Amino acid sequence: MERIVGRPAPEFTMPAVMINGEDFGEVKLNDYKGKWLVMFFYPLDFTFVCPTEIKAYSDKFEKFKAAGAEVLAVSTDSEHSHKAWIKGDLGQLRFPLASDRTKSTARDYGVLIEEEGIALRGLFIIDPEGVVRYSVVHDLGIGRSVEETLRVLKALQAGGLCPVDWNEGDELL
Template structure:
C-alpha cells in the first residue's frame, strides 16, 4: 500500500511540475507574470521606497522595462529618455516602470550621484532575480536582466515584448508608436504612425 501511494503521488506530481514551468513564462496574449517588489519611487523628500505590484496598474497600460545594471553607460540614456517622455505616455493612460537586479539602495545611490536627472517613474529592485526570470529576460550566466521591454494592457495581459542585446539601447519613440498602435484595436500595417488609417478602420 505504501509503494502504491508513492507511485500515485509521483504520477500526480508530473503534470504539476509542467504547469509550474509554463506559469512563469511571459507570453504575448497571456496574463503578465505578477510581481511585487521594493522600488525607489521619488526623490522629492529624500529617499522614498515603496512596494510596487503589477496590480497597482490595473486599469492602465504599463510599460515595464528591464535594464542590466545601475552605474552603467547605456542604461541612464534610456532611463532619462523615458522620464522625458513620461507625459506622452500618461496622455495615453500608460505608466512607465524600470527594473534591474540591483538593490533599492543602489538605485538611490545612482540617482543621488546625478546620473539620471529627475527620475519620473519607479525603479524596481529585482534583487532575487525572480521577476526577470519570470519574464524570460534573465541572463543566468551574468546574473542580470537583458535589455527587455514589455507593454501590458489595462487588464494585465501582455501585449508586446522585445529583448535587446545589452549593448543596444531601445527607442522611446518606437515604444510610443507600438503603444498607440495597440490602443487603436485595429490592424496596423508596417510602419504605422499616429494619424494614419489602420487596415480595419
C-alpha cells in the first residue's frame, strides 16, 4: 500500500447526514479547506464499538473546535441508515456522518476491506492546506482514543519536534 501521510488528501464528495441529524447534505474535502480535519472511518452502523467512538468524538467536539478542527465520520452505510441510527440509538451528534456507498473514499484512503465492503478503523488528520499529516489504521474490534487524537492534533499544530508523550504546553525539542 502506498503511503498517504505527507501527501495531498484524496478528494472526496459524499452524501451525509448533517449535524442536526435531520437534513441530508453533501460533504467534500474542499469544504474543509483552511481548517484542520479529523476524519475517521468506522465499519458499520448499528454495531457495538462504533457508537462508543462516535459519541466520544461528539462529546469532545468543542475541544476539536477550539483547536481549529472539524470532525467527519465515514462508513460505507447509506445516509438513510445513518439517519435511522442517529434517531434510534446514537442520538444527536456535533459533526456529519458521511456515506461512502461507492466505497471509493475508503479505497482511496487505504482502509477498505474489499471482500466485506466495509472500512477498517482509519483515522486521518488533514491540515488546512489539504495534506494528510497523520494516519492510523487498526482492526475492527478496537476503539480509538479521542484524547490521543486531540494530543496528536495539537502536536501537529505545535510546529516543532514533539518528544514522546508530548502534551500541549510541554516544551518542543
